[in-house]
Amino acid sequence: MSNLPPHQRSPFPGDADAPLQYAEPAPRPVHQKRQRARGPPALLRDYLTRAELLELVPLSMSTIDNLEHAGVFPSRFKIDPTTRVAWRRKEVERFMEQRAAKRVHKGEQHPRQKIRRSGCTQRRLVTELTHRLEKRKRNISKQETER
8 A cells, every 4th residue: 555645646556656746737828918000109199099088188978978969079080990989189189278268267256156145135036037027028019019
C-alpha cells in the first residue's frame, strides 16, 4: 500500500505507488485590444462625438435633446455608415459663448425671477388684471360693433 495521502494517489491500480502528476495548464494567448484607426486629437477636429460633447457642455443628454428639438442647441449630424452622431465644434462653442453672455451678475435680477408677494397683494394684482382684461374685451367688442 502507498504512503501517499488519498488525494495524491493514482486511481489506476498499477500506479498505486506513483504520486499524481498534474500537467501545467497551457498558457492562454494574450489578447491585445484591437486598435482603432484614430484621426487627429479631439481638440483639432471640427466635430465632437457624444462623449466629447458631454465633457464640454455641462448639460445632460436629455436636456441637450430637448434644446436641440426646440432649435436652441446646434443640431447633430449622422456619421455614415454607422449610427453615431456628432456636432460641429464651432456651433457648440458659439452656443456656450451666447449662454455665458446672457448670465446674470450679482445684484441684477434675473428676468424670470419671481418676486414674492403677500396674499393680499396677490389678490389685488389678480383683481386689477381681471379688470384690465374685461376692459380690453369691452374695447374690442365696441370696435367690432362700430365696423
